[in-house]
Amino acid sequence: MIKLIASDLDGTLLQNGAQELTPRAVKLIHEITQKGIHFAAASGRQYDNERRVFHEIRDEISYIAENGSLCIHQGKVISRGVIPxxxxxxxxxxxxxxxxxxxxxxxxxxxxxxxxxxxxxxxxxxxxxxxxxxxxxxxxxxxxxxxxxxxxxxxxxxxxxxxxxxxxxxxxxxxxxxxxxxxxxxVPDCNKGTALMKLMELFGVRPEECIAFGDQYNDVEMLEAAGISYAMANAVPGIAEHADYVTDSVEDVLEEILRSL
Incomplete structure (x- = not known):
C-alpha cells in the first residue's frame, strides 16, 4: 500500500509555467491526505513559496525545499544542509x-x-x-x-x-x-532523495510504499529513492531512465491511486 507521495512542482505538478495548483490537484491531494497517505512537495523553491502554492492545504502536507537542503514536517525542521x-x-x-x-x-x-x-x-x-x-x-x-x-x-x-x-x-x-x-x-550530500529518505524514516515508510514524480536532473535522487517513480512525459532527456513509468499528468496518477484504495 502507498503511504507517501512526493512530487516536484515546476514542470511536474505545475505545468506550462503555472504558479498555482489546479482545483483538481488541491482536491486530489486533500483526499489523499485524508486517507492517511503522506504527501510531500519537493522543489527547488523556498519553503515559504511552497506553502503559498499549497495555501489551501498547506498544513496537510510536508515540504522538501531548496532542492532538499530543507525538509519540514508540521513546522518542524527534519533536516537542513548548508553550503560552506x-x-x-x-x-x-x-x-x-x-x-x-x-x-x-x-x-x-x-x-x-x-x-x-x-x-x-x-x-x-x-x-x-x-x-x-x-x-x-x-x-x-x-x-x-x-x-x-x-x-x-x-x-x-x-x-x-x-x-x-x-x-x-x-x-x-x-x-x-x-x-x-x-x-x-x-548542498553536498543533500538532495531531494536524501530529504525523502528522512521523511520515509520519520513516517516508518518503506521505499516500496513511496511514489515520486519529477522532470529534471534535480529530481533524479528522489526518483531513485522511491520504490515507484514517474518521470513526466515532457521531462528533460535522460530522466525517464531513472523512473519506472512515464506520465503526462501527476493528477491522473493520483486519481488512479485514490480509485485503488
Whole structure:
C-alpha cells in the first residue's frame, strides 16, 4: 500500500509555467491526505513559496525545499544542509565573471537577489512570490546559505556553461539544471532523495510504499529513492531512465491511486 507521495512542482505538478495548483490537484491531494497517505512537495523553491502554492492545504502536507537542503514536517525542521561559506564565495565570484546570469542566494528566511534586471526581479517577487530581499551584491550575504541558483532569462541553451561550472565545482557540490533557464548548486550530500529518505524514516515508510514524480536532473535522487517513480512525459532527456513509468499528468496518477484504495 502507498503511504507517501512526493512530487516536484515546476514542470511536474505545475505545468506550462503555472504558479498555482489546479482545483483538481488541491482536491486530489486533500483526499489523499485524508486517507492517511503522506504527501510531500519537493522543489527547488523556498519553503515559504511552497506553502503559498499549497495555501489551501498547506498544513496537510510536508515540504522538501531548496532542492532538499530543507525538509519540514508540521513546522518542524527534519533536516537542513548548508553550503560552506568559502565555497559560496568561490561560486559567486566565478558566476560574476560571466555577464547575463542572475543569481539567487537562498537562506532559510528569504532569498537574496540584486536589482540588475527588472524582469528577473519581477519574476522572483511578483510571479513566483518568493520571500525576497534585494541587496547591492549577493557576495555580501552572510551564511548559512542553503542553495545558490542562477538564471539566464534570455537563454535556453545552458549546456556549455553548465559543463564549465561542473568542471570547476562538481568535486565539491552538485550542479544541476532545475528548469530551462536555471542552474542550481545543491548542498553536498543533500538532495531531494536524501530529504525523502528522512521523511520515509520519520513516517516508518518503506521505499516500496513511496511514489515520486519529477522532470529534471534535480529530481533524479528522489526518483531513485522511491520504490515507484514517474518521470513526466515532457521531462528533460535522460530522466525517464531513472523512473519506472512515464506520465503526462501527476493528477491522473493520483486519481488512479485514490480509485485503488
Amino acid at each position: 561559506d568559502g565555497l559560496v564565495r568561490r561560486i559567486l565570484d566565478e558566476i560574476k565573471k560571466c555577464p547575463g546570469f542572475e543569481i539567487v542566494v537562498s537562506k532559510e528566511d528569504a532569498c537574496y537577489i540584486e536589482d540588475n534586471d527588472k524582469e528577473f526581479v519581477n519574476h522572483i517577487v511578483n510571479v513566483m512570490h518568493n520571500t525576497t530581499k534585494i541587496v547591492d551584491d549577493v557576495r555580501d550575504v552572510e551564511g548559512p546559505v542553503l542553495k545558490i541558483a542562477i538564471a539566464n532569462m534570455a537563454s535556453h541553451d545552458m549546456e556549455g556553461y553548465l559543463k564549465h561550472l561542473r568542471e570547476m565545482f562538481a568535486s565539491e557540490i552538485k550542479v544541476v539544471t532545475s528548469g530551462h533557464v536555471w542552474i542550481d548548486f545543491i
